[in-house]
Amino acid sequence: MSSWKTEAEAREQIKALVAEYYHDFKESKPFTPGDRIAYASRVFDEKEMCALTDAALDFWLTTGRYAEEFEREFAKWIGVKYAHLVNSGSSANLVAFSALTAPELGERQIKKGDEVITVACGFPTTVSPVLQYGAVPVFVDVTVPQYNIDVSQLEAALSPRTKAVMIAHTLGNPFDLAAVKAFCDKHKLWLVEDNCDALGSRYTIGGETRFTGTWGDIGTSSFYPPHHMTMGEGGCVYTNDPLLHKLILSYRDWGRDCVCPSGHDNFCGHRFDGQYGELPQGYDHKYVYSHFGYNLKVTDMQAAIGCEQLKKFPTFIERRRHNWDRLRAALEPAADKLILPEPAANSRPSWFGFLISVRPESGLDRNAVTRFIEERNIQTRLLFSGNLIRHPCFDQIRGTDAYRTVSDLAVTDFVMNNTFWVGVYPGMTDEMIDHMAATILEAIGR
Numbered sequence: 233m234s235s236w237k238t239e240a241e242a243r244e245q246i247k248a249l250v251a252e253y254y255h256d257f258k259e260s261k262p263f264t265p266g267d268r269i270a271y272a273s274r275v276f277d278e279k280e281m282c283a284l285t286d287a288a289l290d291f292w293l294t295t296g297r298y299a300e301e302f303e304r305e306f307a308k309w310i311g312v313k314y315a316h317l318v319n320s321g322s323s324a325n326l327v328a329f330s331a332l333t334a335p336e337l338g339e340r341q342i343k344k345g346d347e348v349i350t351v352a353c354g355f356p357t358t359v360s361p362v363l364q365y366g367a368v369p370v371f372v373d374v375t376v377p378q379y380n381i382d383v384s385q386l387e388a389a390l391s392p393r394t395k396a397v398m399i400a401h402t403l404g405n406p407f408d409l410a411a412v413k414a415f416c417d418k419h420k421l422w423l424v425e426d427n428c429d430a431l432g433s434r435y436t437i438g439g440e441t442r443f444t445g446t447w448g449d450i451g452t453s454s455f456y457p458p459h460h461m462t463m464g465e466g467g468c469v470y471t472n473d474p475l476l477h478k479l480i481l482s483y484r485d486w487g488r489d490c491v492c493p494s495g496h497d498n499f500c501g502h503r504f505d506g507q508y509g510e511l512p513q514g515y516d517h518k519y520v521y522s523h524f525g526y527n528l529k530v531t532d533m534q535a536a537i538g539c540e541q542l543k544k545f546p547t548f549i550e551r552r553r554h555n556w557d558r559l560r561a562a563l564e565p566a567a568d569k570l571i572l573p574e575p576a577a578n579s580r581p582s583w584f585g586f587l588i589s590v591r592p593e594s595g596l597d598r599n600a601v602t603r604f605i606e607e608r609n610i611q612t613r614l615l616f617s618g619n620l621i622r623h624p625c626f627d628q629i630r631g632t633d634a635y636r637t638v639s640d641l642a643v644t645d646f647v648m649n650n651t652f653w654v655g656v657y658p659g660m661t662d663e664m665i666d667h668m669a670a671t672i673l674e675a676i677g678r
Contacts, residue, residue: 314480316481344366358398363634380401431443
């Protein structure tokens, strides 16, 4: 027989053992030069492991009490009315775009053949939902050293079929929100902020400062392990618009019309008395589908981790800024050979990484530089797709009217050929940053 008297007592003893396990086997060890320096990693302690254990002991498994807690606290923290967890940042982008295709939006509904302004220099799942729905992405160029949309090309990208702008804030650096938002407001376009790489960044317009992801109609975030905070997998879609809030929930939850939370029936009190489509009168509202949706919910175990991560998140942001500033100062002597990144005007970034472009006139080769760094056990990454339209996924639509470009995307190609980045995640110590900087300088002959 167990010595436990109550379930609560059992839980506490189990979690105490988990905490002990963390301290014995998972706690970070001091850095020694030569140790692997990842571009990103999870930063956690026994609290996340204990929360995960607690959720596992519930064995609810799907969205539950921890998900509800996270959505409530996250919405409060970032400053929106509605936040909904999904199973990844890519799913967050899919749900965000799907919501804009709903017929409830009337003239502003995005239909097949309508256009969405975006960039090719970024992550593919910002663009994938547009193409998969049958809308037309319109690619504009970016600028260096901000690595964000070139807002001078927005008007040239506009057509009578333009319905939205959907772009990401690159590695924590906000795009020119003042210009993009003014453009969207002027032409009555939706603005979707892919905030997956910029959670915690701030931007100021007209004296008002907000977090990125909250200036547009919908914001999205990712909680994949390398991102600003983690649930392992996971993402979030957020908005202040009550109609978009309802549509986001529908597309996330199978496309159903019902808004009953998981595990609850007859939340609205009218489960069996409605008339929907061509269904018989009184058809069970829990199984009425108003949209072609998905099941993209998060598990409560993931959400439990997120609840603890969110408590630590303000310190994560500050450490990222500290690491970025230290690395930039250390690399300043190499500015004649490297283009170093610059924060956007009117912004306070929550940096995801540190972008570096090799100056063509330096005679250096980007691949040789990254190979040198990687051989010394420091991870590097390219700026995602570089130029998305040059990838194999475009082979069967290249040259068709499935997409269009506003210019020759020369700067995007420059990034594809000359740019890489290294990490500044909050688990990095000053010793790691200094060692990484010294290695980069050695790689370019400094």
